[in-house]
Amino acid sequence: MKMLNWCKPFDIFCLLDNLQYRFQEPAFECLMAVGAKKDISASAGNAFGQLKQFSAEQKSWLFGHLSYDLKNETETLHSSNPDGIGFDDMYFFVPEIVLQLDQKGVTISCDTSAAEIFSAIEAGSPVISKPMNLTASVQNKISKEAYLQSVKKLQQHILRGDCYEINFCQEFFMEDVEIEPLAVYHQLTTLSPNPFSVLYKNNNRYCIGASPERYFKKTGSKIISQPIKGTSKRNHANALLDEESKNSLLNSEKEKSENVMVVDLVRNDLSRVCVAGSVKVEELFGIYSFPNVHQMISTVSGEVNENTDWVDIIKATFPMGSMTGAPKKKVMELIEEYEQTKRGLFSGSVGYVNPAGDADFNVVIRSILYNAETRYLSFQTGGAITFYSDAEKEYDECLLKATAIMQVLKGV
Secondary structure: OHHHHHHOOOOEEEEEEOOOOOOOOOOOOEEEEEEEEEEEEEOOOOHHHHHHHHHHHHOOOEEEEEOHHHHHHHOOOOOOOOOOOOOOOEEEEEEEEEEEEEOOEEEEEEOOOHHHHHHHHHOOOOOOOOOOOOOOOOEEOOOHHHHHHHHHHHHHHHHHOOOOEEEEEEEEEEEOOOOOHHHHHHHHHHHOOOOEEEEEEEOOEEEEEEEOOEEEEEEOOEEEEEOEEEEEEOOOOOHHHHHHHHHHHHHOHHHHHHHHHHHHHHHHHHHOOEOOOOOEEEEEEEEEEOOOEEEEEEEEEEEEOOOOOHHHHHHHHOOOHHHOEEOHHHHHHHHHHHOOOOOOOOOOEEEEEOOOOOEEEEOOOOEEEEEOOOOEEEEEEEEEEOOOOOHHHHHHHHHHHOHHHHHHHHHO
């Protein structure tokens, strides 16, 4: 808490928090990057080229984000839906200070005195002020009836052979609200701790995230991607029913078919930047339990081609398959047509690159996006639509994924 209060006055900071998860493939390294010595922002067009040059020149820590609408650079697409938050399509910064936290302690990297920074953090308040009371209520950008009709129309596209699976999302929002992002982050991650959580401030814009999903991790020449597709509800009141829910997810032909389609898409994406024959599925249909849901997660890995860096990987794989569908370009066209909100940072990514060129990025889901200047708050949820999807159940899944965020917002 002292560290969060210490970083609050900075215009730019990024906390990547693993909440002490210990999976077979580790969660985020717990890192805090504060202040910007140098930075770069760009709109879709030549963003990847600019980012690659910037990264090559720095050879340093980089933190930042990739918005979903970078799709307009990876494919010939456009975005015209409204955006209430306004994150840049791409932004990265070289931090003034990097704090690496683990069970042994904290390592501080900076150009000034690490001892002075540590003292300043220790002198801070251990209490985060409570968020202000909200009089506004959460609103839906799409009515339930409109959502159900859209799902049925998307299933007609599937029937015609336009696509096989599409990730269809909806926005929930609040207007004219004032929150304390640090307190909201603390409440959200207390209620729903997840291994790829993030508190990211970019001037007046915030990402307050409790994401369970990794986009990709690069370590040396190895890359892994861990798409999530498949969700069932936890039952903390009854251990037997909770186990039944987990087993139902594992044995669901619908959920497994959705998951394997995304795995195939990820394998195809990784094959663009990996050594021929090296891409493999390390785990298929793994079931992982989180505070509110069980999730089906698969792990795909590969050996990156020589002279391929992290920007090349992103350009070849972005946006991630779990948030689009198959075939990727067509479903992104349908997403633009049927969704009512520009996704922006939602279903994009926040992450870091270290001086050795290793990288780790999450998928921005289960996250609150907030513009403190316009006082607009937004979060989006969705799920995979297939021909066999039940529209009512898909709508209920959207609400299930929003459970923790709704609880936080009702309690502030």
